Amino acid sequence: MGIGRIARKVFGTPNDRKIKATRPLVEKINALEPEYQALSDAGLIEKTEAFKARLADGARLDDLLPEAFANCREAARRALGLRAFDVQLMGGIFLHQGNISEMKTGEGKTLVATLPAYLNALTGKGVHIVTVNDYLARRDSEWMGKVYAALGMTTGVVVPQQPEEEKRAAYQADITYATNNELGFDYLRDNMKASLEEMYQRGHHFAIVDEVDSILIDEARTPLIISGPSQDRSELYQEIDRLIPELSDDHYTIDEKTRNVTFTDEGNEVLEEMLQARGLLPEGQSLYDPESTTVVHHVNQGLRAHKMFQKDKDYIVRDGQVVLIDEFTGRMMVGRRLSEGLHQAIEAKEGCEIQPENVTLASITFQNYFRLYEKLSGMTGTASTEAEEFAEIYGLGVVEVPTNEPIARVDEDDQVYRTAREKFQAIVEEIRAAHAKGQPVLVGTTSIEKSEALSEMLKKEGVPHNVLNARQHEKEAQIVADAGRLGAVTIATNMAGRGTDIQLGGNVEMKVMEELAANPEADPEAIRERIEAEHAEEKAKVKEAGGLFVLATERHESRRIDNQLRGRSGRQGDPGRSEFFLSLEDDLMRIFGSDRLDKMLNRLGMKEGEAIVHPWVNKSLERAQAKVEARNFDIRKQLLKFDDVMNDQRKVIFGQRREIMEAEDLSDVVEDMRHQVVEDLVNTYLPPKTYADQWDTQGLYAAAIEKLGIDVPVIDWGEEDGVDQEVMRERLQNAADDHMAKKVADFGPETMRGIEKQILLQTIDSKWRDHLLRLEHLRSVVAFRGYAQRDPLNEYKTEAFQLFEGMLDSLREEVTQKLSQIRPMTEEEQREMMRQIQDQQARLRQQADAATAQHPARTPEPVGAGAPVEPAASGAGAAAAGAAAPGFVESDPATWGDPGRNEPCPCGSGKKFKHCHGKLV
Known part of the structure; x- marks a missing residue:
């Protein structure tokens, strides 16, 4: 036994010591429980006011923690019927201290966030709770808003395309739920506003980031960008797209590790001739001339679009538009576009309408946005593998919070097959066997294409199943809620940040809501009683069948994504099982795996359909994944160093x-x-x-x-x-x-x-x-x-x-x-402007009378560096012409009010103020 292992046995791991340090606080909170249970509903709100007064008198938040947590726990018990476990109190303490609480799936992270959010909101500076999508932001704000209301606190939710006043009110609330994208965009928008009154955010005091690894690591590689349109170059993209298929494999090399393509010397010569023949490169001009930079750049992007981006894996075509798919969550990223002409190159490849490239008006990375907060914390089921990055970039510690019930899931060793065909045959057999005994199966795949191919194989075998990928995005909550039912088979592209628990026997709340929607006249209590009885019976059968079986069809580059999938099974002490099925043809094995493994399998003389199963294989795969994670961390760190300059x-x-x-x-x-x-x-x-x-x-x-x-x-x-x-x-x-x-x-x-x-x-x-x-x-x-x-x-x-x-x-x-x-306008200029305004109003009135229907114009999607992007903030936009504002006098600027530069001009012209009476020169 090594010295390190002996020390850990005697003193415990650093994580154990952190857990132990919170126990006295947890005991204090528990000791206060009877006192707070005895309070009236009004008494809970009075406590909130008393805490605020004590803070104003110089008390610290840490001094108030036991009482505030006890008050919040009691409010949640009354409002939701949920009483926080001791481990949930621990998770809340770590969040308040500015750490990441790593809590397994099903341990109730949504409720945990209410404890530190309430405590920190007592300062009156506002708390932001960050979610991965709008659905979760709305759901959690409505659900947990009941707890905050019982404590006398206000809750707001920020979502895209929200009316300005509603959004401003949401940011003024004590606790604000929002997505990371919308928070970042609002920060950029605020810094493009013309007055303080127009700004939304009131500072960056404390943030709790849900699915912190997804937001602060996976999505941190690309910046948020607000952009405006630039010139249209559709013809150039189409010309280059027609040229790419004429190239042969000898003309370029592909590097799958860096997702890059480069032309060979022979390729450059052929390319030069082809470009000159098409008139895209002037005669006598070489590809190596500085003037050729733009053409070379677009040819490279065209080649990348054809060779590195696959339909139904990296993107799908929906309603004639190329929509990117998030490789980590399998979700469609509507409105998110690749930058530097790459998205346009994919549109040309798929024959879609090519949207113009945009120019950046403002941008920020998630790393730099979240480092604005005075205190930052986060929650996830999987963070320990990235602990070094969290510490180095954000100064966040990672604490593994113990589960409320011991984990009963069995994690099998990986099964490695020679070919993908053998692997999928074995997967179908395994699913059929589990389905036959009533065990629910969750199958994890890495792309839409693979999930649909497996779905076809299961259909041939007559195995009923559901498919959850970017195409079934709208049915997501329902599919996930049913994934734990007896004999259910669910194929999912990714399970990160799904937000809906997989409960054995199905989700009672979802079933009750479905029945009430179908039969609104029925008695809710009677329906709930019947469904709970049916659910208890079904849950017992599922447990007997072995609980949820998580079957992964591939290993991901990141161990975290694998652990997220695995963690869907075995929630709250339920039985479960997980197993990974791999082949030497998988991307990870092919690109990063060792050739030695293939040679070893050859020497062993493996037969068709046989698999190698050994703990050593697991360890070597984890080492390969750790190398990839380290390389990706270095890339992100380098990107951040450049962004820090900006x-x-x-x-x-x-x-x-x-x-x-x-x-x-x-x-x-x-x-x-x-x-x-x-x-x-x-x-x-x-x-x-x-x-x-x-x-x-x-x-x-x-x-x-x-x-x-x-x-x-x-x-x-x-x-x-x-x-x-x-x-x-x-x-x-x-x-x-x-x-x-x-x-x-x-x-x-x-x-x-x-x-x-x-x-x-x-x-x-x-x-x-x-x-x-x-x-x-x-x-x-x-x-x-x-x-x-x-x-x-x-x-x-x-x-x-x-x-x-x-x-x-x-x-x-x-x-x-x-x-x-600048100079004041002469009377003649003012009279001329009034004539123009009156003419324009008359024309607009005629158009309004003639119009029979109004079709909102479709705004071209903006461009970002593979990032969430937002059209240029345009304030109120071009307003319809109408009467002048009450009291408006043309010659007296004092009567014009104080319109924003992008707001309609108070004269009623229909123009923006900056283009009308606010014109500066």
Whole structure:
């Protein structure tokens, strides 16, 4: 026995010690139970108010924990009939401490979250509970909202396409349920708003992330992106798509590990000829010329679309659109698109309508979004295999919480076959045998294609079954709820984050709801009583048959995904069994497995249909999976290092935007910018340590008119005796200040302050968009610097910083230039604008009278880096024309109210304010 094992026997593992440390707290909570059971319903709410008062007097949350947990447990018992077990209290304590609570499937994680959420919401700063999909966000907010209501707390839920006021109210609630995507998008949207009142989120205090491994690891590889449309290049994609099938295997090489394709030298020559013949590459221009970068990029994406992306595995075609499938959850990712023309290349391949590529307006990775929270915690059934990543990236510890009942599931050793055909024959036999004795079977597959192929095989054998994949997305809860019934066979592409428990004998709640929906007049109590009796009888039969049998048809790259599937069996001490069926033709075995295994099986002289079953095989497979996990972690870590560079800049820009929105008077900021522009102009045209005859006064004169809007005798000044750079700077500065003072007098100080704020925000947003595009291009270029023995990351940091400094310089220039050129409209211009508005209103009225039906226009889906993406935030959009706002006077800006830049203009023109009376120049 090694020293480490002896130490663990004596002192326990670090995990055991953490569990032991919570026991005194759990005992305190249990000791308080009779006191809280004796309280009235109003008494529970009074306790909440008392806790808030104690916090205001300086008490710490840790001091309140036992009482707050006891109060919350009692509220849940009354509202839901659920009393939290001791292990659930432990899970809640670890969440409050900012850890990940690893709790097995069926241990009641949804209820566990209420305990730390209630405690931390007492601060009044809001708590976010993050779920993997909208269905779970809605379900959990309604279900657990009853607990919070019994405690005098408010609950909100954030979902896509929600009315603005509803969403704002949800974020103001004490506890807010939302998906990770919507939280990230709202953060980006908030930082594109023109005023504080329009913003949704009120800070990032405490978040509890459900299915934390899925959100913070699996989905963290791709950023969230808000984007807007760019030019349409459909013809280019279609031309390239027609060219790909003409290439042979000798023209390119495929790397399945990195999911990349590269052209061989021979392929490049053939490609050059083909592109020139089609007019996509000018005569005499080589693929290696810088001008060819765009064409080469799109040909590469076309090849990747054909060779690396498979229909019904990586995506499906639905209603004429290419919809991606999440490899980890098997779900359709509607609205999520691949970036850099790859999604368009797949659309061309499938003959779908090609949506235009988009440009990034704002983006953030989940890593950097969730690191905004003062305190972060998470729950999942499988996190320990990724503990290193959670600790290094997020500073989160992982604690394995013991199960309420001991696990009775039997995990068999893997069965390894020579070929996929033999493996599937054995799987069908195993399913038929289990089904014959009434044992429910959950079959895990890795793609839609494989789940449907297995389904066909079972149909031939006459085995009734359900298939759960992206195509049956809408029936998900029902299929999962029935998966534990006697003799049920369910084929599922993935079981991560399904949210519905597989209960032996079926799900009582679902059955009751079904019966009541079919027969609304029936007595609910009588129905429940009958169904519970039937369920108890069926559950006993299922237990006798061996409980749920989880049969996996392949190993995933990640051990976590395998463990999630396995963990569906054996909930709350139920019997169960799990077994993995593999073949040497499986992706993991083929790409990452050892050739030695194939040689060993040859030497053993295995016969057709025979399998090798041994613990050593399991261990070698787990080692292969651990290597893949480590490699994927390195990729994510490298991506994060690059994103951190942008994140530092993002914080500066978003911070400045917020300061601008909060400020009443920005005249000092604008003045500093103007003075800096004057200084830069003097340094450019009258360089330091030069004589007057070396100055470019003509250039300075032209620049002063263009950038500062002032016509001053710079050339004459330069010829005066005793005038140096400092004198020139002062004179220009004073002239520019006088020019702006006149504008303030013309517009009025209050109107001018509003104009300054809007111009600053608009210019920052515009410059930041351009900067993001430059960073994307820089990122793709620096990768090649490694060939010159230079570190791409350091190169990226240096050049990104230089680009950022350049952006700030041009920001100052543009703001100063725009402010110097604005002027009030003349009466004639105002009359002309009124005529145009009236004409437009008349046209719109005619169109409205003639229209018989209204068809909402379909917005082109935006593009992201394989990421959830969102169309550019457009505020209220183009509103229909109507009457002017009450009290609106054309010549008096004070009567216009305070519309947002993207809101309809109060004059009733139907235009956005920024394109109408809010027009700045």
